[in-house]
Amino acid sequence: MVAADMPRKPSNILYSVNEKLPLGTLVILAIQHASLALLFLVYPLVAAAEAGLSFEDTQMLITSCIIFMALATLIECLPRAGAGLLLIQIPNMAHLPLAVQSMAAGGPALYAGMSLIAAVSQLTLSRFMGALRAVFPPEICGVAVTMLGVALAEPALRRVFNLAAESGGAALDLRYPLVSLVSLVIIILLAIFSRGLLRLFAVAIGAGVGWGLAAYVGVAPAPAETFSTLPYVDLPKLGLPGISFFSWALVPAAILTGIISAVDMLGTVVSMQRMDDADWRRADLAQAGRAIRANTVADMGAAVTGGFASASSSAAIGVAFATGTTAWRVGVVAGAIMLLATFSPRLIGALTIIPAPVIGAILIYAAAFLIVAGMELILSRRLSDRRIFTVGLAVLTGLAVAILPELVHATPDWMQPILESPLSVSTGVAIALNLFFRIGIRQEASRPVVPGDNPFVATTEFLERQGDLWGARRDVIAAAIPVVAEAVEMLLDTGVAEKGVEMRARFDETNFDVSLLYEGEAIAIPTHRPAPEDLLGDAQAVARFVGYMLSKRADRLVLGKEGERQILTLRFEH
Template sequence: MPRKPSNIIYSADETPPLGTQLVLGVQHATLALLFIVYPLVAATEAGLSFDDTQIFITSCIIFMGIATLVECLPRYGSGLLLVQIPNMAHLPLAVQSLAAGGPALYAGMSLIAAVSQLTLSRFIGALRAVFPPEVCGVAVTMLGVALADPALRRVFGITGEITPDLDLRYAMVSVVTLVIIIVLAIFSRGLLRLFAVAIGAGAGWALAVYVGVAPQPAESFATLAYIDLPRLGFPGLSFFSWALIPAAIITGIISAVDMLGTVVSMQRMDDADWRRADLGQAGRAIRANTIADMGTAVTGGFASASSSAAIGVAFATGTTAWRVGAISGILMVLAAFSPRLIGLLTIIPSSVIGAILVYAAAFLIVAGMELILSRRLSDRRIFTVGLAILAGLAVAILPELVHITPEWMQPILESPLSVATAVAIILNLIFRIGIRQEASRDVTVEENPFTVATEFLENQGDLWGARRDVVAIAIPVVAEGVEMLLDTGVAPGKLEMRAHFDEENFDVSLIYDGEPIAIPTHRPSPEDLLGDAQAVARFVGYMLSKRADKLVLGTDGTHQKLTLRFEH
């Protein structure tokens, strides 16, 4: 079982009180439903009728809830608190598809995107070398950066071009909301911390009403039914748009990378001793999402993906329990039966949403940096991370660069997340050229074992991107093993120190000419230190076996081999 971090009240597998689960589930479901603005924008841009727009949104909400429920269940999904929202990466594809061929064409392109995600998830376990922590860290950091634009636009009430006459009432509402959330998340305990986001959002909404920046409900709001059967459609499937097929495939890949980033963020938040991404868990989450997206496609809805904003809410409340996510999924499905409730969610002040997004963006940026710095950084890795983030920022800062590219490429390049992650993956693969997974160095009896072990293992740790704490643990253990073999004369004159690294283990083998040693299964007596060289070697070997994760004795040709394994 992973060790729970000190700032987490209820971890993934723990069961909060039922009342707490319900309130937190409502909190997550409400935030997720606020993002129906994305399918609304797509429907408006494409000129869909009122009936088609209802179907478009209702299908999206139902399958958002189903995907959330399945993703959160340990057996069928990831067992993590992953909450779905409408997939912003699908917005360009939806607008173009709906305009070119209506709901049938978008349904076909959405199905292609889902198949792309599903295909990638089948091979995700074999892609561990493609997604080391620094690449995952870039993805998580850029998730936060990608949230910055929609967050800050909502904070300042910007709907179009920025003008000098900004209405500072929007910023005031956002600041008050954000301050309440942060104060409760940091300085409070118990229920106040658990419901920090809900309390902050409620206070912000009340302030927005008071200062006059809360949106007013449309005249048709009063005619909406409290309870009604959801309307789903069957628009058919059209695949006859060769220009959009590449965009659909790339959209699916972007969605998978986005999902990977949210899964890694939740894994990191829930485990104080987190070492590497559990790609099997990520694959299950992606598969659950793609199945829901296929259902959305055939019923005429908008695709969904895991919410990075929900990660910020989980951090603020100190709760990552999957049961909270499952309840939020059920509530989203039930919300589809209440047109009046959905209408109410559309009038929550955008400045309140902006404050929540700012909180989530800040957490994701720092979490990504922490992931990047969890490994030793060589020059190769420094340039991988730096150039990838700069590429993503270039897209965010200079969107004009995207507009001069071919039209079919623009949906791909408009996302800072997809650009930065793609550049990080490519540079990581290029910079791996010339790095051997095994290296060795001879050590003589005249050299200082600790100095040699430090220089050799730190240098190789930098090249391989090994975890800092693993290398720090390995150095004194290896140095002690070298000293024992050379000083006792078991290894006469010199030995070879050979290091091997993969994402699972950091192994250091000491290879020498001489007699084999036996590692006792029971603790030797202190008197053994007064015996011959073999007795001393057995005593030290026993101590080494307790300090390394595994000690293996063997041979390398005609030489003796003592291997110290450190789990990575």
């Protein structure tokens, strides 16, 4: 990649996506990410417990999950194999309802079959990423990123206030929020006010202090009785549970789980793209497609060997923001560490006893970042009434299922896995409303400007109205208005367009084009700056001067002809 193609690094990022890190820093950051990813093994453990799996089947589920989670992380982070972004994989929470239902109905073999169907759904969607650009404009991506944060809030707060266990109406135990608060404050203070190694290891330091405090106040979980019997080093055990598709009732849930996973992946990819590029404009859907395909390959491998599916971690995005590091090399080393962890049952067992309030603090940090990052994406575009309602109604719908779970429980069983995810609900509503509200909006509009009109007022009113309708970026419209107004003014005042100008605007998510149509002398674009005296010459000399000036103001100037009228098109990259 040449220097000109490199994204501009934001001021809060210490090591951007393609930068190299000192070896010691690289390893410690990778350990942070790998440790956090392995903590989420609670999802497959919960699924195994709910389905009543045997110890051997549970061991096979966990081991396969870690292996393919690690391999997926390696593939995702490598630039040519995957997305080339810091995308750390964790067990996929969206698979939890599907895993519980399918393993309870038909054991690991049925879950393997449903996982394969979900993976194929993801893979199918990734083949149409280029055609989905109009479906996923930045404000829709912003809704997805915001609701990623909202979705993290519930499991985070449950851990902070110890609400995961059955309390039976017992009084709140203030030791749990105390541990979370101390951990969170340390992470935030180090992430904001420190520099160098302290900032890089903010999450690890905060988690370490929180763990120590949890042990001191007596809320750190005790190791299970079998912990001491786990070997330090052992070969990972995989199996082949077989594949079953006999439960057609679960097929719709499997397909929708795959779609939800793809949307979740899109949200994390957009978040990383936005974090790593100070001049971010729009989602790179080709890169998102590579990320989804890499995840799909790993999920298929996990399904065949009896494992639990994985997905990119939202919490890891918060860690990347806290440490100011988005380098893909960190992810590669983290994947290698996770792979090595499968050879140490004792290490995996130790990670499962990290205090819940410490995990809650890390999740709160990640949720806060994602919510604000999503809002920033939403507000990067001009919002018409249609788009305001699209975003507002989508967010409210997602919040409704998050704060009113009884609404979800009142729906049919096959719908509940879909509606339990605020991310999938709000993103689905946003996509549907975006497509609906596009009805009646033309992608091309025009307005005449005649001698005597104020070119600046006419241009401002026209372009701002169309920018609102089309949801164009604010800075692009702001940059286009003075250039187009100056072009119209020069064409009218110099007499090149004696009968007036027709402004014609067009928007296609990639370019914002404004064409000026007029009857008169064709504009020329000279290679050298004309002399100011040319303004006193004939019409051709004046036209050359106008062409030269405009060619320096727009991203591209295109000349053409429509019947008897000349066309001068000013292109602004979007």
